[in-house]
Amino acid sequence: MVVTFRSKAAGEVIMLGEHAKPILEIAGKALGDTLPERGVFTPEQLPAAIAGIERALAVTKDPKFDEDDPEEAAMARQYVGLGQRAFPLLDLLRRANAKGVNVTWE
Template identity: 40%
Template sequence: MAVVVFRSKVSGEVIMMRNHVEPVFKEAGIIFHERGAFLAQDLPSIIASLEQVIESIAQSEVPEDEDEAKEKPAMLASVAIKTRFYALLKLLRKASDKGVNVHWEPLT
């Protein structure tokens, strides 16, 4: 499993699984490469695109049955898309507010 780390000068790191990030980026029209960057001036439109896709996915998510969720180990519990992307969107917003680029690369 590939792991990706997002970084900016104004925030900490956000670590995510590539198989979670790549399809959402693709649906948002963002090309995902192994290594990449978002320029500060592009961040507002990138954030808006990601928010739109995440909201669309969230509306189609089926909540997990509470009884079934209690029986599963925590590692197997489903994670809502908004929860999964919360930290990344926070990093992107902070970088946008400060006019700073964001880059990503595989975590080694």
């Protein structure tokens, strides 16, 4: 499933559902087992959502890879951390918060 986040504050952010769901949960959305087809962050919810993602990023540690080990070097090239995955959405949420507009997804 592909999830597209939209706001009048900035362009679209597109993620795979498997990557979007944990970030949405970190941002305070109680989703259960499945990602709903549609959702919204209202302007009132944006500060808490932003704070939740920022807290998670502050405590998340990326693994250290030994670049001299060919196997670990290959893993390092493929690794995508929470910060990399969350940043585009976090930026969109911040822009929407600054303008006081919704962020929707579907």
